[in-house]
Amino acid sequence: MTEKRQGFLLQRQVEWLKYQPDAKQLIDLIEGNYEGSIIVAPPGNMESDLPKLLNKHEVFDQNEWDIEYMKMEAGLCHHNSSEIWSKLYYQLEAEGKLDELHTFICTGYYLVKDDDGMLIWRQHTWLVDQETHVIRDPSDTSAIRYLGYVMNMEECNEFVECNI
Numbered sequence: 732m733t734e735k736r737q738g739f740l741l742q743r744q745v746e747w748l749k750y751q752p753d754a755k756q757l758i759d760l761i762e763g764n765y766e767g768s769i770i771v772a773p774p775g776n777m778e779s780d781l782p783k784l785l786n787k788h789e790v791f792d793q794n795e796w797d798i799e800y801m802k803m804e805a806g807l808c809h810h811n812s813s814e815i816w817s818k819l820y821y822q823l824e825a826e827g828k829l830d831e832l833h834t835f836i837c838t839g840y841y842l843v844k845d846d847d848g849m850l851i852w853r854q855h856t857w858l859v860d861q862e863t864h865v866i867r868d869p870s871d872t873s874a875i876r877y878l879g880y881v882m883n884m885e886e887c888n889e890f891v892e893c894n895i
Contacts, residue, residue, distance in 0.1 A: 736849065740769050747772035754778055756785055761852050761878055764790060765842055768850035778854075780880070784839055787880035791837075791859065796866045803869040811869030812836050812856045813894040816887055829884075833862035836887045839879020843872050850875070 747754055757778060761770045778784065803811040816836050823829050841855040855874075858867040859881055868874065882890060 733847065733849075736847070737769065740771060740851070743772040743776075744770070747776040750776040751778060751781065753781060753785075757781060760785070760788070761840055764878055765850060765852075765876060768842055768852055770840060770852040771854070773854045780838055783880045784878075788839065788878055789837075789881060791866055791877040791879075793875060796859075796864055798866045798868055798874065800871050800873075801867060801869045802871040805870065808856045808869050809838070809890075809894040812838075812858055813891040815858060815867065815869065817891045817895065820884075820887070820891075832884070834858050834860045834867070835881050835883070836890050837877070837879045837881045838890070839877065841868075841872075841874040841878075842876040843874055852878070855879075 744758060748758075758770055762768055801811070801815070813836070816834065819834055820829075820832065823832050835858065836856060837859045838856040839854075840852040841857070842850060842852050845851055855870070855877070857869065857877065857879075859865075860867065861881070866877065
């Protein structure tokens, strides 16, 4: 990680904390989860899911979960995850099998190594199948680790309404 780039990311965190001081807990949690990593401040310096991330977070490691990369349109992980989940939901609902729904939307951050070899946590949304232990990631970026919270069915439906 270059000093200039690290300084830029740290300055973005300072700006984020001006708007959302409680984000310091999230920064410490996430950066403490993987030594030498740094979190990228979310767009608009506002993490709308901050309370849920602090209270309901889970860590998903590539060594413990199978990851299926879905190579969808880049930069649209909220939309892409919502689209995948809603299709699955409506298919199972039509078949009267909602009790077989084991895949849920998860939102938070994922740890990736960028082109410079820098370990950075970026805001991200993905799906988890809690029965098969598979992460369905709508990106094509190899993640090292994910930290986020798994939504229940009601939260997934609300998320879909906001992102499709």
